Amino acid sequence: MDLVREIFGEDEAETIQKIPISSTGAEDRLIWQGTKDGVFTMKSAYYLQNELNALMFHQSCLIIKKKTIWTRCWSFKIPNALKTFMWRACLESLPTRLNLAKKRICESPKCLVCLSEDETMIHILWNCPFAIDVWRQGPSGLHKSSIRPRKFSDLVEALISTCDQETMELFAIITRSIWGRRNQFIFENSFAHPFALAQIVKNSLQEFKAARQKPQASSRGMVEGIGIWNPPPPSVIKIYWDA
Known part of the structure; x- marks a missing residue:
């Protein structure tokens, strides 16, 4: 909670603390999202990298526009x-x-x-x-x-x-x-x-x-x-x- 307060502030930290813990009671575990069973394979990593490359290619034309917009947003007097x-x-x-x-x-x-x-x-x-x-x-x-x-x-x-x-x-x-x-x-x-x-x-x-x-x-x-x-x-x- 000390770390949560440090990052989010008192008000949001109290709200976060009220969020209920998972009802299933399952423990955290590492999974690979590139496959349905969560098990890592080189084949799935290859396909995922190709998808990311294609996504970056299509979004490259929007980078300058988004940067300009958010530069203006962060200049707001708030x-x-x-x-x-x-x-x-x-x-x-x-x-x-x-x-x-x-x-x-x-x-x-x-x-x-x-x-x-x-x-x-x-x-x-x-x-x-x-x-x-x-x-x-x-x-x-x-x-x-x-x-x-x-x-x-x-x-x-x-x-x-x-x-x-x-x-x-x-x-x-x-x-x-x-x-x-x-x-x-x-x-x-x-x-x-x-x-x-x-x-x-x-x-x-x-x-x-x-x-x-x-x-x-x-x-x-x-x-x-x-x-x-x-x-x-x-x-x-x-x-x-x-x-």
């Missing part, structure tokens, strides 16, 4: 922790239900919020009806977007090519807030109202930028400025919901 979250979301490395089901940590990959589709990154952060409710409170360029990508990384690339930096910074914060809202629903049985969540996002971005302009800003001010991806306590969420 906390590094939020940039890291965006990067992990684009790599599909966050513990969605689909990822947990693949690792046999949970039985069903279904989204626990809408119960209608598998919980992939693009679903929970963009396509889920409860995520759409939040996006409708954001910039018109986002909630009116007709983009229907297959992966979250495709969505980020498409938006970066059409939206200005301020809109993309807001997009990043809203995305992290939707993920935090999802975690609170699963682990704390709390669910923030879309309007209240959108308002907190807007205020937090303004406070963070104001804090950056004050070299002598107190540590408390900095914490308040980044409060949006450290979701408000359940009591606050319930007040917003009742309102």
Whole structure:
């Protein structure tokens, strides 16, 4: 847990600690993914290398484009922790239900919020009806977007090519807030109202930028400025919901 806290921070470390261990109780073991039985063979390694070479050849034309896009993304005036979250979301490395089901940590990959589709990154952060409710409170360029990508990384690339930096910074914060809202629903049985969540996002971005302009800003001010991806306590969420 000390290593988990060091890498992810206190909030995410607590969430990770709540993830149940595999129900099968099977011990970890080394396997070779190039064969169905998990046993390494030279023949399978040869075919796998050919597939990788072909994949690199077809993707080489996209390298310059992707590098330009991510250079712009990392220049956003948002906390590094939020940039890291965006990067992990684009790599599909966050513990969605689909990822947990693949690792046999949970039985069903279904989204626990809408119960209608598998919980992939693009679903929970963009396509889920409860995520759409939040996006409708954001910039018109986002909630009116007709983009229907297959992966979250495709969505980020498409938006970066059409939206200005301020809109993309807001997009990043809203995305992290939707993920935090999802975690609170699963682990704390709390669910923030879309309007209240959108308002907190807007205020937090303004406070963070104001804090950056004050070299002598107190540590408390900095914490308040980044409060949006450290979701408000359940009591606050319930007040917003009742309102």
